Amino acid sequence: MPFEYVLPIFIVIIFNFIYHLTSKSIPKGINTFLSLTVTYLVATIITLIMYFISPKSNHISIEIHKINWTSYVLGAAIVGVEIGYIYMYRVGWNVSKGSLIASIGIAILLIFAGVIFYKEHIGVYQIAGIGCCIVGLILVNLH
Numbered sequence: 001m002p003f004e005y006v007l008p009i010f011i012v013i014i015f016n017f018i019y020h021l022t023s024k025s026i027p028k029g030i031n032t033f034l035s036l037t038v039t040y041l042v043a044t045i046i047t048l049i050m051y052f053i054s055p056k057s058n059h060i061s062i063e064i065h066k067i068n069w070t071s072y073v074l075g076a077a078i079v080g081v082e083i084g085y086i087y088m089y090r091v092g093w094n095v096s097k098g099s100l101i102a103s104i105g106i107a108i109l110l111i112f113a114g115v116i117f118y119k120e121h122i123g124v125y126q127i128a129g130i131g132c133c134i135v136g137l138i139l140v141n142l143h
Contacts, residue, residue, distance in 0.1 A: 020099050023082075024089045032086050036079065097140060104133045 026035055051060075088098050108130055114120035 020085070020095055023085045024095045026086055026089075028090055032083060035086075036082055039082070100140060101137060104137055108133055 026032075051063075085098075085102075088102070089095065111122060111126055111130060115122045
């Protein structure tokens with residue numbers, strides 16, 4: 001497999017790992033929304049720097065006009081994900097179990113979304129995978 005193909009998945013895995021450890025470590029006494037405000041300020045600074053040093057950057061006024069509804073919905077979705085994970089950890093979920101259950105649930109939903117919205121093929125292996133995920137959810141939740 002070419003490096004350009006596997007690099008993004010490594011980035012997702014490494015930063016998701018850091019994300020979950022950090023989310024689990026946010027102090028319970030801090031206001032969640034203030035914590036997220038600082039988080040998004042740091043993210044804004046980093047992404048603006050990356051925008052200005054990226055080789056494809058046009059003038060910002062040109063780029064802003066290319067933005068559509070997806071940026072707004074993605075922003076709202078990110079806030080929902082952040083709040084959900086922070087609250088999940090605050091109420092006592094283990095970092096290993098909580099993220100695993102959430103990821104399996106997301107994977108199952110995305111299989112159906114892929115079929116419905118993107119005309120992706122679902123075959124015997126995918127159906128077997130969904131079954132394994134459901135069995136896995138049951139087994140992970142047994143004490």
